[in-house]
Amino acid sequence: MGRGTTGDSHVARNRLWARLSAAVAALDPPPPTPLMVVDLDAFDANAADLARRAGGKPIRLASKSVRVPALIERALANPGFHGVLAYTLREAMWLERQGITDDVVIAYPTVDRAALAELVASPSTASHVTLMVDDVAQLDVVDSVRSSHAVRVRVALDIDAGLRLGGQHVGPKRSPVHDIEDVVRLARHISERTGCALVGVMTYEGQVAGVPDDVPSQRARSLVVRRLKAASMSQLAERRRVIADRLTELVKLEFWNAGGSGSVEATSADAAVTEIAAGSGLLVPGLFDHYQSFAPRPAAFYGLPVTRHPTAAMATVHGGGYIASGASGDDRAPIPWAPPGLHLTSLEGAGEVQTPLTGHPAALLRIGDLVWFRHAKSGELFEHTNTVRLLAGDEFVDEVPTYRGCGNAW
Template identity: 35%
Template sequence: MSAHPKTTIRIASKSLRVPFLLQRILSSGLPFKGLMCYAVEEAQFLSSLGFDDLLIAYPSQQLSDYRILRDLHDHQKKTVSIVVDHPKSINELNDYMKGISRPFPVILEFDVSFRALGGRIHIGARRSPIRTIAQLIEMIEFIQQLPYLHLEGLMVYESHIAGLGDTNPNHFWLNPLIRYVKRMSMSRIQQLRREMKQLCSKYGLNLLNGGGTGSLMAALEETTVLTEITIGSGFFQPHLFDHYQQNQAMINHFHSTFVPSCYFALPVVRISDEGEWVTCAGGGYVASGRPGWDKVPLPVFQVG
């Protein structure tokens, strides 16, 4: 995978969940560097297996998580950080870290969901209350006044672009609208990230994270802006990504045809309607994000 020399690829362990595969990818060297975890306890588990550079992508207000973070950072000397977005939880984390030998790193989340008609139309995950550059500057300066936290950087995840297929046969009537929303959103997001890059330089921030498998090609256009791009379930190449307009562009860019790399054998335990419906024990692996027919495992053997 090619990227700008200064842009690395962070692996989303929340989407892969296979330690051996995580290690295999990271051991291949640059541009792969670091993991993005879903939860603090997940980061603790991966740390026990020898992984380092752990970015936890979702805030927490659990005291048990604070204890783990403090131990990983202050005693085990791991490179660990957590995403934050609200003054209340930020203050709580700062208070809990009182007395540590060096400030604890945090990442500030900026919400780039698509909004129209004064917010009456909203597409995307509600990831943060920080939605304007003015709000972002206010939060940056707020965190930089706290003695036990260190603002490491910013996260800008375009979930409504990375998580929505735009050639999906399951909702073909929506595909033109989805492509329009993606195109309009990405233009705005790229402008916002250019402004954030300037803020990173002004305030001494080292990290600007963005992207996702479903928006990889657009993110690769920003490698002079983004310091890292996150990729997760795309390493398995589930059939979800068959329904993305960028899929052909990815094939051309990487000079390779992508094939699924994860399969499950599920026993059939019920046949309620002969020739029509069966029930399997278990469910295999389901990609993160909203549920839907494009996310569940696709039967491949034997056909029918």
């Protein structure tokens, strides 16, 4: 039975609004808006819950779902977390050079020649960063920027983890490497290639980890999704077992990465997998509200001020059009969260310069009051700000820079 989202009741959301309002009122001078906040109480509880769900297997933190160095460090300090799953090579090298981690795997192939040239020029950094590949041509790019093979490049092989069903592929369109013989062929090439060391494997089952399966308004669809997830994990467990056996004949791997916040238990149960990737489960964006397997706590919010009342029953806040990436749809829009009962309008939605809101609290909001929203995806919110306020209890205890606030744009 699905458990919903902890903190989604009107009572809990009103309490959150009171906490945030009290924390903001205590700031002197008043902070600029949009005001972006992470609730450390919820963040820490989510981290502990992810570790519990992983059942003893380490969690590699997906940094794209956080993008705040202080919070990356906070997560890594939790028992059960180890290493970072980065999304660009430049980011990975920055994290390593800042001393935030000495174990970074990049989740996606890179052809950034300038960054690769930096990597192969630094034996220390190269020993801490692992590239992801699914094509020999990606390794050719690496070789094109170095004059010698004195520095070995650590490489992980991205293997497609989609479900094959009735001739169709269900899952993210990532790696072209699916068939077992193709996996073995590419793994052999990497292990025999001068200047490369095959150290790991990734099999990301996004069709399980990243798809809600207990949406109250979509009961029939949710049932189909759960059946597809079960079929996917069954098929994938057998493929992983066979691939692991075949790769053992070629190389001794350091890690096998898989999964995501929405599939922690199911993925950790697979004997081939040695570590779980997770990140969204720390901040809990709107797209992670309806999973049968866990009940996370929303931890990231942004506050926008009410600037006018176009009608007696409507309040308009300034800005707020932070639409999430992915296929366009209502689920990519931000959620007016606190006070509860507010809704976006169908004609304007969340706008670049203003966002009208309807619902019974709208008439009660005063000019200058803050309305708190949740973003649909994790991490992306913090591309819109230089700093994030950290909330503990009813107080802001720190203000920390985001990647953007550190001068980084990845």
